[in-house]
Amino acid sequence: MESDTSAAETNRSHPAPAHPTPAKAPLALLGTGAMGGALARSWLAAGHPLTVWNRTPSRTEPLAALGAEVAATPAEAMASAELVVVCLLDHTSVGATLADLDPAGRDLVDLTTGTPADSRAGAAWAAERGARFLAGGVMAIPPMIGVPNTGAYVFYSGSGELFEAHRDTLAVPAATRYVGTDPGFAALHDVALLSAMTGMFAGLSHAFALIRGEDIAPSEFAPLLAEWLTAMAPTARRMAAQLDSGDYTTGVASTLAMQVAGAPTLLRTAREQGVDAELLLPYLALMERRVADGHGDESGTGLVDLLRR
Template sequence: MTDNAPVSRTPVSLLGAGAMGTALARAWLAAGHPVTVWNRTPARARALAADGATVAAGAADAVAANRLVIACLLDDASVGEALDGVGLTGRDLVNLTTGTPAQGRERAAWATARGARYLDAGIMAVPPMIGVADSGAYVLYSGSAALFEEHRDTLAVPAGTRYVGTDPGFAALHDVALLSAMNGMFAGVAHAFALIRREDVAPGAFAPLLVSWLTAMAPAAHQAADQLESGDYRKGVVSNLAMQVAGNATLLRTAEEQGVSAELLRPYLDLMARRLADGHGDEDGTGVIELLDLRRARPAA
């Protein structure tokens, strides 16, 4: 005999129905998960009722409805305000709200003291990517390994999952590190387009060249990681720091000739020059990381 009984899906309580929260809720609802939603502005939560969500009158009601509670709010302070005085004993709190590593660790201690298991998270996606197969969206999780393993399938419905460790601050740390790299890339892209924009060079024709070049250069991150782990910044060097710094003069001169500010480039180029002045010309550029570490030992004055 074939059991045709419907598969039971883990119910979810969602705090926050902004653009990201709404996308998450719809993904879970589409997959058959009962969703109870609360939002500070009730109209946003009520909009999800048409998709099958149960709208809670308050955050406490949403938390009481289900064991698995997802927070996707504006910031860490909003999480504290929404859950102030709300009983969390026996609840599994997954915090998808963007925050810092320190906030993740503090919120984990706060939740544990109130009897909840806790996962912090960082969403590596924008709302249109949520619930879309092969969109590349994923969420970083850190904190309770037991909570993650128990709810892994449910958490994987809106986006892929990446568990990065038991330290609750690691999800935010990975999130911000990746976003920082992204912003550096965007800065380079902006400078590149600024250089060509007043010439007879179509941005649409230039863009494929830019994308292919950045794609080709991206694996340099693996070499940087290898050098950091070995402590040898001369390992596998192709273009040493002395050569790179010499070439940087051309970048600055071209910006000047094109009437483009070099303010997006100068901080990094200045770090390279400082590292070279310290006698590291035979290294790769990875050594500039030493100059960014504010906690490194400094020589006595």
């Protein structure tokens, strides 16, 4: 009993060492504008050692106050970490910033908004110089970055090995969605979704213009509009199924011919309300062309093929 008591006292005075907290991976960030600054703050808040560079040095000062190291040049920033994230104004800026650097052995992640061709060119540039490359498409605005439950995420494409190696670090600012080894796919997903959003905004603008000036409060009409668009959202899955099968006619409740027949009412109402129909006319014209080509019994899915001509 005495030896047990003595052992217990020893354990109390010399507790077993706690498991050390794993060190957070360091990274470098080129570009600290609105989006880059938000990314930087999220990594710093999570405890990642961060080196930043920006063409306008004053924009790095708030980040330095939060613990970031400030590099005088892009080369100095790149030398500080294996993982280098680029978030600049456009791909012309990316080319100018990286042109004279040696990225050999580095993992480059480009979060600059651009086209699939921009990302593929970036991947080729990195591969020629011995670096791995990952492109990203940020589906968020800066205030959403690093904030839980905002729905923010980033598409990634390119080196799968790079993505797996840095998955946890990349997931700090926003959720991650890897969409394939083709480095252009992240930008393609990004722009495709933004294009759909743009079309929706066009419809919203036209709808509100129709009721403007009437005794209908926009704030009372808005819930009806949101409810209607939500009900229409499953059309995306139906279109995808039809594109996969190549059958645009089976089970179609509202054919293109029916929609074209109803289009004059949309246009006449716009004229009566003093609203320019310019946001609707291109889409209505495509429907008319498809019907004229003999596809009046289809859904609107065939317009996808018409656009591809």
